Amino acid sequence: THFGYQTVKKSEKQAKVAEVFSSVARKYDVMNDLMSFGIHRLWKRYAISLTGVRSGQRVLDIAGGTGDLAKVFSREVGRSGRVVLSDINEAMLEVGRTRLINAGCNNVDFVLANAETLEPFADNSFDLVTISFGLRNVTDKDKALLAMHRVLKPGGRLLVLEFSKPVFEPLSKAYDLYSFTALPLMGKLVANDAESYQYLAESIRMHPDQQTLKAMMENAGFVNCDYHNLTGGIVAVHRGFKA
């Protein structure tokens, strides 16, 4: 049946994503710097500046991986606040845990969770939810957005940092060329894993564009949604609030 087909496709995608991130976990940070020429740090810094994070808040970073965002949130929320770094992948979460504990972040919990359900988390329990370069890996994005809405407190804020659609055609062409040739090549040379980086390029191309993601957030119940393009729309930060 059609339904049966969808189920197979879905578990296939989840298995592929698990394989990719287990395989790249140890090299993840160095590859991020290499592939984005270090620019991912600026994208993240900008996204964090839009979160409005404050002392005493409860923050959930979904698909948080090696903890770039959680590390900053840990400092910003201070001793009276709490940060949860969550990820579906044990290998990624373990790299994040080691890194944050070594950095002295003692207000952070580490929780294995699928973004589609966010099962470990209670309704209305976070002031801020973030997902950075994670949503494109999630099979059922609408379901994940509903779960993010569920765990936010009323008045709480969601921030999605993700690859998006370049706004100028020449940039789009150059970027396609880069992702489908240079990325897998660097993956091969540095991580000895061309296939995972081929997947990365494909997942970026398949991801919804700016307007589509904004509409999906509105459908999930978010209000006052907006987005900011970074680096000509190669990346966008989407923001929405729970009423």
Ligand code: SAM
């Ligand atoms: N947020 C980090 C950053 O910005 O550097 C890590 C991003 S990394 C590209 C994507 C992460 O999404 C991986 O750690 C992967 O394990 C996680 N992931 C993939 N599918 C997921 C899902 N369904 N639920 C939660 N995390 C997921």
